[in-house]
Amino acid sequence: MDALMTLRSDHQRIREMFDQMRRIEALDAKRELFERIKDELDFHCHLEETILYPALNGAEFRDLLEEFYDEHQEITDILEEIDESDDEEAAMFEDDMDELMDCVEFHISREESELFAEVLRVLDGPRLAQLAAALEDSREKLAVA
Ligand SMILES: [Fe+2]
Numbered sequence: 001m002d003a004l005m006t007l008r009s010d011h012q013r014i015r016e017m018f019d020q021m022r023r024i025e026a027l028d029a030k031r032e033l034f035e036r037i038k039d040e041l042d043f044h045c046h047l048e049e050t051i052l053y054p055a056l057n058g059a060e061f062r063d064l065l066e067e068f069y070d071e072h073q074e075i076t077d078i079l080e081e082i083d084e085s086d087d088e089e090a091a092m093f094e095d096d097m098d099e100l101m102d103c104v105e106f107h108i109s110r111e112e113s114e115l116f117a118e119v120l121r122v123l124d125g126p127r128l129a130q131l132a133a134a135l136e137d138s139r140e141k142l143a144v145a
């Protein structure tokens with residue numbers, strides 16, 4: 001199986017949840033959907049940081065990976081900001097949510113265009129298979145935890 005397929009399908013699921021978020025109007029329904037988005041993003045970023053990013057471990061990738069880690073940090077910060085806010089103001093929530101969606105959409109399209117290409121370029125067949133197995137393993141363990 002393609003090692004990057006499950007990560008791509010995570011990205012797709014996240015994009016679909018964002019589309020849904022843009023269609024929903026009621027604030028309580030948006031908040032509920034936000035909880036699912038947060039869980040999904042936390043889980044996905046964790047998988048990438050523990051398995052995908054370390055697979056690119058040469059010096060040539062240091063700067064590139066640092067940017068991706070920084071983008072995760074930015075995403076995590078916005079998620080926490082929204083999570084901790086108890087404002088009843090729909091407008092505030094909308095602004096924060098827009099910022100989150102822009103940030104995540106930018107990040108995942110960069111991963112798909114820049115990072116995944118590097119992974120496929122430098123990892124050989126057996127290492128890609130290892131990567132796929134490690135992702136699947138971790139996904140199963142974390143899903144039941
Ligand atoms: Fe990521």
Ligand SMILES: [Fe+2]
Pocket residue numbers: 007011044048108111
């Ligand atoms: Fe990703």
